[in-house]
Amino acid sequence: MVDLVISEVKFDEDLVVSVFETNIRVLGGLLGAHSMMLELAKQATRWPNATWARSKLLHQYHGELLDMALDLGNRLLRAFDTKTGLPYSRINLKRGLDAKSRASDATCTACAGTLLLEFAALSRFTGDPSFEIAARGAMEALWKGRRNDLVGETINITSGRWLRTDAGVGAGIDSYFEYLLKAWIMLDDPVYLDIFNQHYDAIMRYMRRGPFMINTPINNPGSMARKFMDSLQMFWPGLQVLKGDIEPAIETHKMYFQLAERYGFSPEAFTMDLKIHWGNWPLRPEFAESTYFLFTATRDPYYLRVGKTILDNIRKFTKVKCGFAAISDVRLKNHEDKMDSFLLAETFKYLYLLFVDPKDLLFNLDEYIFTTEAHLLPVANPGPASYNLAPFDRVVLQSRQINVHDHACPNTGQWSGGFAYGISRGWLGGPWGTCAKYSAPRKSNSTRTVQMRIIQSDPQPYTGRYIPPEELDLSKPLHVSFLKSINIYIQKTDEGVRLLFQAANGDDKIKAVESKGLAYIKKLIELQETQKRSEEGQERGQVSLKIVDSKDGVIAKVEGGPASFGPNLDDIYRIYDGDLVLSSDLDGCSPVPENQYLGRVVLVRRGGCMFIEKVRYAEAAGANAVVILNNRAVSDSHFTMSGDGTDDVSIPSVFISQDHGAALEKQISIASDKLRAEVSGTLFSRLNS
Numbered sequence: 001m002v003d004l005v006i007s008e009v010k011f012d013e014d015l016v017v018s019v020f021e022t023n024i025r026v027l028g029g030l031l032g033a034h035s036m037m038l039e040l041a042k043q044a045t046r047w048p049n050a051t052w053a054r055s056k057l058l059h060q061y062h063g064e065l066l067d068m069a070l071d072l073g074n075r076l077l078r079a080f081d082t083k084t085g086l087p088y089s090r091i092n093l094k095r096g097l098d099a100k101s102r103a104s105d106a107t108c109t110a111c112a113g114t115l116l117l118e119f120a121a122l123s124r125f126t127g128d129p130s131f132e133i134a135a136r137g138a139m140e141a142l143w144k145g146r147r148n149d150l151v152g153e154t155i156n157i158t159s160g161r162w163l164r165t166d167a168g169v170g171a172g173i174d175s176y177f178e179y180l181l182k183a184w185i186m187l188d189d190p191v192y193l194d195i196f197n198q199h200y201d202a203i204m205r206y207m208r209r210g211p212f213m214i215n216t217p218i219n220n221p222g223s224m225a226r227k228f229m230d231s232l233q234m235f236w237p238g239l240q241v242l243k244g245d246i247e248p249a250i251e252t253h254k255m256y257f258q259l260a261e262r263y264g265f266s267p268e269a270f271t272m273d274l275k276i277h278w279g280n281w282p283l284r285p286e287f288a289e290s291t292y293f294l295f296t297a298t299r300d301p302y303y304l305r306v307g308k309t310i311l312d313n314i315r316k317f318t319k320v321k322c323g324f325a326a327i328s329d330v331r332l333k334n335h336e337d338k339m340d341s342f343l344l345a346e347t348f349k350y351l352y353l354l355f356v357d358p359k360d361l362l363f364n365l366d367e368y369i370f371t372t373e374a375h376l377l378p379v380a381n382p383g384p385a386s387y388n389l390a391p392f393d394r395v396v397l398q399s400r401q402i403n404v405h406d407h408a409c410p411n412t413g414q415w416s417g418g419f420a421y422g423i424s425r426g427w428l429g430g431p432w433g434t435c436a437k438y439s440a441p442r443k444s445n446s447t448r449t450v451q452m453r454i455i456q457s458d459p460q461p462y463t464g465r466y467i468p469p470e471e472l473d474l475s476k477p478l479h480v481s482f483l484k485s486i487n488i489y490i491q492k493t494d495e496g497v498r499l500l501f502q503a504a505n506g507d508d509k510i511k512a513v514e515s516k517g518l519a520y521i522k523k524l525i526e527l528q529e530t531q532k533r534s535e536e537g538q539e540r541g542q543v544s545l546k547i548v549d550s551k552d553g554v555i556a557k558v559e560g561g562p563a564s565f566g567p568n569l570d571d572i573y574r575i576y577d578g579d580l581v582l583s584s585d586l587d588g589c590s591p592v593p594e595n596q597y598l599g600r601v602v603l604v605r606r607g608g609c610m611f612i613e614k615v616r617y618a619e620a621a622g623a624n625a626v627v628i629l630n631n632r633a634v635s636d637s638h639f640t641m642s643g644d645g646t647d648d649v650s651i652p653s654v655f656i657s658q659d660h661g662a663a664l665e666k667q668i669s670i671a672s673d674k675l676r677a678e679v680s681g682t683l684f685s686r687l688n689s
């Protein structure tokens, strides 16, 4: 096969191709095959009598595949001739950027963000840094465009603006995240881990709903962008294994398996009740890929059974005379005349690796990284001595400091966050094998990694009554003690309250407590879902804020986000007003002397504590209303501030954008006289103007 590729494949064709597909399938294929030729040549000395070790091809190989890769790489590189560093999505292999390839200045996030592994490998194999520099530049441009730490699906390569603003872990974006994490592993560059972790945090916060990963708009994170999921996201649990966050991976993978069991294959898109949205299955690898990674982490034979189901169904329903056919509807199991290259490159490779005894592999897989097309590229290849990394020093991808837990592998952060009921337990202690092999060498010189802890639960003594979920009131200490007794802990964030279930791995008594805790969490989730459904019909509208100067009258009018607590201004025809004052401690998270805000409207910044806590403190000090300023540069006038389950405030609050907030703070500082603020429902405010 290699000799056929060398003699037959030419790239000097007047043909417009996708930069992304050509990179992952062709360039990655050439570089992967080149890596394997080098590896086999090395192994041949250990197995001198094996037939493959004596093959003429192996002994006569002089890097022809790499020459071809360099030729192709130079052709693809021409797509990067843009102001932003984001490449055009298509290129003419012979002519470069021709009219057809320039016709669109839109590209998908995955298209621009899935080049770095192949381009860096090409650079390091050849000693020419231009490829790695270009691919790093594209990563940087995507990172710069993030909103709420999320990225959209399509971006304009000239302006760097998002064209489609839905974020997800599936189609259009998937492998951008994959390449961030794998770039850290392959290039040993921690900046990519930081960036990945920052995205990961937002993804898990805004997209995860139980086992489901739901697309969300980047400007209104947390809401649902659509009601179905695409099957490309099924690679995600595999990536979570690499990150070391095994528990949600197990849970989501189980949901995918239910689909595969129900329909034989994973339909291209499906809904939260596991119904089909798009019914085709083009022989995709993602589910097998996650199954393989979870097996490496857990060694749980359950994954072998999953793999067998996949394999049996492929054999039974897709095999045709000259290959395997894509399925056009998983319900009917009818065929399409199509077999994509990823069936061989990925689907079969992952299935083979799932079942193979590692002893039978010729070389150590851990020295390689799988590209998104499952080609193998060497990890930490420093390149020839002449390879100059200096240009990368200029590429500083600013990222914020993140939690030490995010750098631990396995992830030591939130052990279980509430949705983990029903997951298999066989993995405790297991994931070391997978992630330690990448992170261990870095531990000695990193101050951020922490040792893994398997939490040994110790239930708290509690003698009170069982508190039914519908009566639960987190402001009551007794209820909190009850939760602790079943291993549920409360975490307050500025987004709301989170209940964390702490997993146990101890004796039977602890396990019994654990199962009570899981059952309780499950009931709470069901209750919450029911409440959410009934609240959906009664969402609150925006809130109007007017700033009035005693001389000039109304000097500013803003519409901001409502709170889910306090009076519902949609139904109240009155204005809550008062002199506008800045909170004494900017974020308003501590008690204020009585009457300090009497009759006033208080301005506080987001962060530091929950929204409702700020409002409670202000009300206790006599305030008439609270204005909360966003501390992030995003437009979120539709954001609704959540409470903590106890609605005990009677003054309204309004959430306004960072821009409006900065302007307001400035106005207060320069105003010669006192400013007044008026807070009311928008309808009422419009009727009155």
Ligand code: DMJ
Binding pocket: 024, 174, 175, 232, 284, 285, 286, 342, 372, 373
């Ligand atoms: C593969 O070509 C790659 O894995 C890509 O990143 C997205 N998925 C397809 C196969 O489904």
